[in-house]
Amino acid sequence: MTDTTRHDWTIDEVEQLFSLPFADLMFRAQEVHRANHPHNAVQMSTLLSIKTGACPEDCAYCPQSVRYDTGVEREQLVPLEEVRTRAQAAKDAGATRFCMGAAWRSPKKRDVAAVAAMIREVRALGMETCATLGMLTPDQAHELKDAGLDYYNHNVDTSPEFYGEIITTRTYQDRLDTLAAVREAGLNVCCGGIVGMGETTRDRASMLATLANLPQHPESVPINQLVRVPGTPLAGAAAVDPFDFVRTIAVARVVMPKACVRLSAGREAMADELQALCFLAGANSIFYGEKLLTTGNPDVTRDRALLARLGIQPLVPPGLSPPQAPAHEHEEHVHGAHCSHTGSHTSARPVSSCAATRRR
Numbered sequence: 001m002t003d004t005t006r007h008d009w010t011i012d013e014v015e016q017l018f019s020l021p022f023a024d025l026m027f028r029a030q031e032v033h034r035a036n037h038p039h040n041a042v043q044m045s046t047l048l049s050i051k052t053g054a055c056p057e058d059c060a061y062c063p064q065s066v067r068y069d070t071g072v073e074r075e076q077l078v079p080l081e082e083v084r085t086r087a088q089a090a091k092d093a094g095a096t097r098f099c100m101g102a103a104w105r106s107p108k109k110r111d112v113a114a115v116a117a118m119i120r121e122v123r124a125l126g127m128e129t130c131a132t133l134g135m136l137t138p139d140q141a142h143e144l145k146d147a148g149l150d151y152y153n154h155n156v157d158t159s160p161e162f163y164g165e166i167i168t169t170r171t172y173q174d175r176l177d178t179l180a181a182v183r184e185a186g187l188n189v190c191c192g193g194i195v196g197m198g199e200t201t202r203d204r205a206s207m208l209a210t211l212a213n214l215p216q217h218p219e220s221v222p223i224n225q226l227v228r229v230p231g232t233p234l235a236g237a238a239a240v241d242p243f244d245f246v247r248t249i250a251v252a253r254v255v256m257p258k259a260c261v262r263l264s265a266g267r268e269a270m271a272d273e274l275q276a277l278c279f280l281a282g283a284n285s286i287f288y289g290e291k292l293l294t295t296g297n298p299d300v301t302r303d304r305a306l307l308a309r310l311g312i313q314p315l316v317p318p319g320l321s322p323p324q325a326p327a328h329e330h331e332e333h334v335h336g337a338h339c340s341h342t343g344s345h346t347s348a349r350p351v352s353s354c355a356a357t358r359r360r
C-alpha cells in the first residue's frame with residue numbers, strides 16, 4: 001500500500017480513493033506519508049512576484065490576465081537588488097526556498113538572462129531557488145539550470161478534460177511540453193493544480209492521475225484552493241467543501257508518495273483546524289510570507305504560531321543551514337531531509353506558469 005513508484009494510475013482508481021470514507025483516506029495518506037517523509041516537518045518557501053500583471057493569457061482564475069479588470073497594476077521586472085533584499089528577508093524569516101514568479105506567456109531571451117542573474121543572487125544567499133515564468137523552450141530550461149535554478153513551477157491547473165473551460169490561449173499539451181523540457185534539463189519539477197474552479201471530483205482524480213503518470217513524479221505538487229478574485233470569470237465560483245479540499249491533498253499524497261505536497265493558494269482563508277487537517281493528509285510544504293504573487297497569504301507570525309501549536313518543525317534541505325530563529329524562540333529543525341527525496345536538490349515552481357497556479 002505504501003509502494004511509491006506507480007505511474008499507471010487509472011482515473012477510476014484515483015476516483016475510488018476520493019470515495020473512501022474520510023478516516024480511511026486519511027489513515028492511508030498518513031501511512032504513505034510516514035513511510036516516505038519525516039513527519040511533523042514542513043518545507044517553507046517564499047514567493048515573490050518579479051513581474052506583475054498585463055499577462056496576455058486568459059486563465060479564468062488569474063487576476064494578472066490583461067483581459068480581466070481586477071485592479072492589479074502592471075509592474076516592470078523588479079530590480080536585482082530588490083530580489084536580493086526580499087530573498088534575504090525571506091531567509092531571515094525562516095524560508096529555505098525562494099520562488100520567483102513572472103506573469104509572462106513565455107519569457108523572452110532577455111527575460112531569461114535577467115532571471116538567471118536573480119537566481120545566482122538568491123543561490124549566493126544559501127537558499128534553494130524556484131521560478132515560474134510561463135512556457136519554456138528546452139534551451140531556456142537549460143539556461144536557467146545553468147544559472148543554478150533548483151525548481152521550475154508550471155502547473156497543469158486541472159484535468160485535461162476540464163482544461164478548456166479554464167484556459168484557451170495555451171493547450172494542455174503545451175504545458176506537458178514545458179514540463180518535459182524542464183525535466184530534461186535536470187530541474188526539479190513543481191506542478192500541481194487548483195481546486196474550486198467548477199471541476200468535478202472526477203476532474204480532480206484525472207488531474208492527479210495525469211501528474212502521477214508522468215515519467216517521473218513532480219518533486220513538488222502545489223494544491224491550490226481557488227482564490228475568487230473579483231473581476232475574474234471565476235469570481236462567483238461555488239466555495240469548495242473543506243473536506244473535499246483535504247481529500248485532494250490526501251489523494252495527492254497517496255498517488256505521489258515521495259512528492260512534497262504543498263498547501264498553496266487559499267490558505268489565508270483557511271481556519272487553523274483546516275490547515276491542520278491538510279498537514280494530517282500529507283501536506284508538507286507551504287508558502288510562507290505575506291503575499292502570494294497578488295493574493296494574500298497568512299502572515300508569518302500566524303504561521304509560526306500555528307506550526308508551534310501543531311509541533312511541526314521547518315524542514316531544511318540537505319546542504320542548507322537552518323534559518324536563524326528569533327532569540328526568544330527555541331525552534332528545532334528537521335535537517336538532512338529533502339522534501340522531494342531526490343537526493344540531489346542541487347541538481348536539480350508555481351505558481352504559473354505559470355504553473356503558477358497560480359496562485360496567482
Ligand code: SF4
Nearest residue numbers: 055059062103352354
Ligand atoms: S496564470 Fe500565469 S499565464 Fe495565466 S493569466 Fe495568470 S500570469 Fe498569465
